[in-house]
Amino acid sequence: MAYVPPHKRVSKNDNDGDGEGSSQSPIPKPELPPFLTNYKNPKHKSSAHYQQVGDYKYDGIFKWFAVGLDDDNHFPPSLNLRTVSGKSLQGKIVRRQVLHYHSDDTTERSSNRVTQSFTRQPWEYITENLLQDLFSSFDEYMCNRESDLDHEKVFPKTIHIIFRFGKVFFSSWGPSNYEQKLERATNYLLSEDTLGEQRSSFYTNIPNSYVEYLIKEGASKSGLEFEQEKELYRVYFHDVTQPGKIMFCKCTIQIEDGKLHVSKMEYSHSHYMVRDISCLEKNLDMRLDLCTRRTKTVSSDEDMQCLKDFISYAIVDTKLKIGLRWPLGMTVAGDKFYLGEIWRISLKTFKGPSLRLKIRDVSRSTREETRREVSVKMKGLASEFLKQDADRNLISEMFKDDLKVLWNNILCCDERFPNEIILEQSIRSTWFAVGLDDHDQFPHSVHLQPRSLLSLQHKYALVNSDLAKQSCSKVEAESSTRSPWEYIAGKVLRVLISSFQEWRNKMESEDVNNTPTVIAILGKVIFHRRPSVNQEFAQKNMLSEDALRLVEKSFYTNIPDNSYVEYIMKEGASKSGLEFEKEKEVFHVYLRDTTERDGFMSCKCRVLEGGKLQLYKIRPGDSFCVLKQISCLEKNLDMELEVIFKETVTDIIEDEMQMIGNLIDSAIVDSNVQGGLRWPLGKTVFGNKFCVDSVVHITRKIYKNSSLKLKISDFDLYNFESSKGGQTKREVVMSLKGLSSELLKQEVHLNVIMEVLKEELKVLWNYFL
Template sequence: MAYVPPHLRHAKDAEKPSPKPELLVPQFQRSLNFGSPSRSNVGRRKGHNQPSSQAGKIEYGNDAIYRWFAAGSPGDGQFPSSAGLETISLKSFEQRSAEPPLILVLDPHVAQDVKESDGDVRKSPWEYVAENVQEDLLSSFQNVRKARESQELEGKPTLVVRFGKILFRGRSLTNVEAVERKSVSETTLRQMKRSLYTNVPVAFIQHVTSEAVPKIGLDFAEEKELYHIKLSDSMRPDSTITCKCRVMEDCKKLQLHKIELNQVRHLVFDVSCLDKKLDLRLMLYTKEALTDLTDDEEHCIRNLINSAVLNSEVKGGLRWPLGTETSGGRFTVVGVWHTNAKIFRSSSIRLKVRHADRFDFRTSVGEVSREVSLKMTEICLELLKQNHQVDLVTTMLEDNLRLIWECFLDCDCSFE
């Protein structure tokens, strides 16, 4: 009998009510980490052992930096008293949270004053962001370089900017406050849990591909479709293995392309852009390719890939016949992503516009999202040099952030 995923099963008793969404929330929340990295998941990849499975959790390197600040406000970085929290309706987020998320907004009249003051002596937002990021970026890259030289860490460092909306959690609003903007201090915001909602509006995707790409002069590089099969490994309880696979069109089967461990984050800067519709996350991470698998390990993983059945009707696009989602008593399928991405690039940056269809087998929760990310490849190449030029890195960072502000964030789109 073929395995039927939970989201496609029909109830035997037609009159039996479906479980309420709120009953599923606690289970999903236990698998998420919306706040700053805790001691339990900050550690070296090698030799970092957990008593229970940590697969799927976000992993941070030693001395990882995780910060937030707001940019685009009047007064050269002074947090405006006119900023406040508002609820936002995001169905896909509310499915896995008991509370509606909150976003940081600026009073409309103040926001207009900010736009009109762009030509004065006020420090530009990209200069302000670069100043806030530069010292920690250099420090984090130095830590990554030392860890790679001592072989405590493998994988090439990547510096990326992701677009979306910073969501805050941890403060309940009354019914009246949910309608009207609620003032909040910068100190309070730093204490709240937050996450980056990366499912950007369609209008932003259209703006990026039709306006930003030609304006910057990016060249189309490639379009690729991949299936990301997420595996838990009983021998690596603190990591998730990702198998990136392509589709062989002649036989409609998956072909293994690359095996990786989940990324390790070393620097995360969340930036609420008060004068724009979208926010940013600047992140430095490494990702290790698994190349030293034994023949038995590779055989077990390939068995899981070969057992996958392409099915566009299920979330994630793949299903496994009953009993084939585990291999060798060690590897288990815990999730799957089906992604279609367009890549644009220049000599200094690499832009990815991606459509992702995800499903988590542990929580039976799936989502579809549109995502945009920009890799700062030239800055990474300079920082990898033993005698890199700090002034040059500063200039590159400011230039890239200015490009982001003027060409990407200049889009009037809404998440609601």
């Protein structure tokens, strides 16, 4: 992850300790200035993700081809690329191209045109393109299965041939001169070879009219009979003992007791072969997915019981889109599994001797929209492939027959693909609010207050007007019955575990020399309003958790209020069990490597008794990953949880070390200049490699105990390249050392991590916010 120097982190675009007393909180309200500067740029902005578009870009697995070419494998002259704009709920546009005919005449798009442009039947052509790869993939599957069975491992006994229906999208250009670029490039792109090299994806949300056709006509014409209609849930879990593997429990609600019960446990799909097929004669395309799904067998009865017990605690809530919720703090099942996504599926199935049609509406806990998907499973063909002495000629004929049914009866959508679609909106966000009521609504005393009037993109902060009238603890009791530290812990556990697992994977595959630490930064979450959005409208309509997730955010870290810092030093630190360790003064000299783009290096220096600067550590910079930005509605401050990665440079050659040493030695400590350092004229550059980019003068007080370390830092920044200074700020940062140590252990225990996380968050909540 790229390093960003501090001065460039600017956003674009008496109490018993339990927090239950009713006495006035001793923590003074830190006054934030109305005009905010020095924003900490969030690493992960809330953004729309193209999640309805499945993408399998794996070597040897994914391929694309078109059916409907002429005998010379050329596209018909009436075919071209048409632009489809995907609009997210944030108003962002993602452009893609789809293949379509110029003519809107429905007779031109009838199946009769196949014989005009294509002398081979489409199902025969598809069979020719897919069959050999299918045989190879089945052979690979059988070899893997035999190998695993020899080692007495559990391997999936079945493999599925599934056809999904939707539209193949091809990548596009940026918005600048888009139409002109498209017009010039269409002739070049419109060949099977060039389109095969384009990045493509598969859009699976199906028009309602197509689903109605399948239910009324398509299924019966295909020889399929209605089988059942049911509603089920998928509850996904991550296993910390098997990083990267995701399993899910298929669940149904029992009529007898109205509770959720587990019917099956499975791992997610493993894909052996994926083929996207652009069907030029049709309004829809197809995706072939050859995949397996292994039934989950847990290592002990205790693990199985933990998962079943967790599912049994689910609360059926019809007011929620997903229909399920768990009691506060329930995100961990036993000591190995933690909760992931939840799917709610309404399913209709139709079946015949060799085919099974599935029509499902899927709502996901991490998405805004419900999507409608159609797929056909070729049961008979898969069974024939799995036979010991499979007859290849018979398989070929069966494949053609099944494809003919799909082409003539299933792949019949009269509705042309629209020019604009609404993207499935991801609601994964690095932000959430704590202090909502039991219906997840903002208290009436909370409102969005403008914090800047000079920016093109106005900025707002969440403000609780009751905090000025009554104690924080009383506000908390009235607005929520939930313990805030337990609520926060439940929200951040999954992303916390994932971040450390990702770091472990990187350590195994790369030569990485850094150690992650979890930190909490105190400040204020700032919400950015687009200029096109009226201020009154924003303040009325943005005040919901779902709406604010979609807004661009930044985190303001400057704590200018002296009374708040004085409280921490005199009372907060001692009440929380922290002892004063030391006060120190350091300089960070940021050097830019002129031979590398974005090449920055941080030189940590201290001042010796004679006023000489001494270099004692060189780092490429502390990269960081924002876990969560948390608006604390019962408090005057918010917090941002990060994982910070500190790495020491060890591979500097002797000549480079000499250059850096000469640069540092020539620095003059001068308290009268911004940043506290200056260089003789022309001495900020040494050789042809390094130059001084910026300087940060830091005065820091440190308090610590066995599990926490508090840093109160005053920064004075000066940028030599832009000759800009005067950037001073004060930051309060808490390192969660105990939590970080538990996460770094070889054997991870979720229950222990959860308890440590709660305890450390409780200290932060009661004494520092």
